[in-house]
Amino acid sequence: QSVLTQPPSVSGAPGQRVTISCTGSNSNIGAGYDVYWYQQLPGTAPKLVVSGHSNRPSGVPDRFSGSKSGSSASLAITGLQAEDEAVYYCQSFDSSGSGVFGGGTRLTVL
Amino acid sequence: ELQLVESGGGLVQPGGSLRLSCAASGFNIDDYAMHWVRQAPGKGLEWVSGIIWNSGNIGYADSVKGRFTMSRDNAKNFLYLQMNSLRAEDTALYYCAKDISSGSYYRLVFGMDVWGQGTTVTVSS
Numbered sequence: 001q002s003v004l005t006q007p008p009s010v011s012g013a014p015g016q017r018v019t020i021s022c023t024g025s026n027s028n029i030g031a032g033y034d035v036y037w038y039q040q041l042p043g044t045a046p047k048l049v050v051s052g053h054s055n056r057p058s059g060v061p062d063r064f065s066g067s068k069s070g071s072s073a074s075l076a077i078t079g080l081q082a083e084d085e086a087v088y089y090c091q092s093f094d095s096s097g098s099g100v101f102g103g104g105t106r107l108t109v110l
Numbered sequence: 111e112l113q114l115v116e117s118g119g120g121l122v123q124p125g126g127s128l129r130l131s132c133a134a135s136g137f138n139i140d141d142y143a144m145h146w147v148r149q150a151p152g153k154g155l156e157w158v159s160g161i162i163w164n165s166g167n168i169g170y171a172d173s174v175k176g177r178f179t180m181s182r183d184n185a186k187n188f189l190y191l192q193m194n195s196l197r198a199e200d201t202a203l204y205y206c207a208k209d210i211s212s213g214s215y216y217r218l219v220f221g222m223d224v225w226g227q228g229t230t231v232t233v234s235s
């Protein structure tokens with residue numbers, strides 16, 4: 001069982017907006033630690049797509065954005081495209097001293 | 111190009127040991143915290159261990175604490191993970207990852223912006 005909770009799956013049609021939630025606790029997201037989002041395509045290593053307060057690494061389109069409120073965070077993807085189909089993970093830091101990940105959310109583009 | 115290349119994985123019997131290595135190129139690891147993250151077959155990501163830039167803070171997941179030891183050689187630009195008393199549940203693809211920060215005594219993990227392709231560890235008799 002993952003420390004951060006994500007829905008197992010979400011879906012959307014091309015062009016639509018989808019959001020993926022990530023729920024933590026007062027020892028991680030709620031303690032004020034940043035949340036990071038990764039995209040993992042089949043058979044490849046994870047790729048950082050959103051860092052902290054909606055910062056995007058070079059090359060990541062501005063269709064990807066992040067937000068945080070209390071002990072939860074969300075990844076939003078607008079203008080959904082077929083190449084966005086992947087598994088998305090949230091990650092943060094826990095005051096126990098560990099890195100923590102969510103269980104992953106599979107995004108299906110209909 | 112920033113690159114991480116893992117090696118050292120393989121098939122090992124329960125109770126055995128392995129030493130993973132991670133070679134960095136295109137950047138100096140002594141500016142960054144570094145991590146090992148694993149992914150069991152068909153499962154999600156699990157943070158295994160992290161080490162800040164000067165080895166002054168090293169952390170482990172509860173699942174590996176006391177069995178795994180992480181270290182770094184900044185002069186050689188290498189990262190290591192010594193894995194002892196291996197169990198079937200340690201079977202996974204092990205990734206080496208670069209943190210976006212150097213880390214500190216108070217905070218070991220930020221986000222991870224460079225990942226290797228992973229090395230597979232299989233624990234089975």
